[in-house]
Amino acid sequence: VAILRLEQLYPLPREILQNLLAAFPASAPVRWVQEEPENMGAWRYMYRCFGHEMFGRHFSGVYRPASPVPATGSHNSHKLEQERLLHEAFKVTKK
Numbered sequence: 235v236a237i238l239r240l241e242q243l244y245p246l247p248r249e250i251l252q253n254l255l256a257a258f259p260a261s262a263p264v265r266w267v268q269e270e271p272e273n274m275g276a277w278r279y280m281y282r283c284f285g286h287e288m289f290g291r292h293f294s295g296v297y298r299p300a301s302p303v304p305a306t307g308s309h310n311s312h313k314l315e316q317e318r319l320l321h322e323a324f325k326v327t328k329k
Contacts (some may be wrong), residue, residue: 235324243276252289263292267323271301271314296322 238254240247255264269277277295284293298315306312 241320243279246283255289255291260290263294264288265294265296265323267296267319267321270304271297273300274304284321 236258240251245295266277266280268275269278272278272295275297277297281329282292282293287293296319296320306315
């Protein structure tokens, strides 16, 4: 698993992203991971930029369910959501 941190969304550094991803097998999926709900954070912007493929690689998002608020307000719910996010982010896909 490699983690790339994207600091600049606009203008999106496409060439830099493509060069960084070139170091990994073409079959390696790319996941956008954010703690924010699906309707917050940068996921929707990145999805509009790339759709289901980022430079020929499967591209998907890992995020909390869409919500009108950025957090549940419950420590226990937050812990469960955080565990699910981490599990999905590091999930290994098998062929």
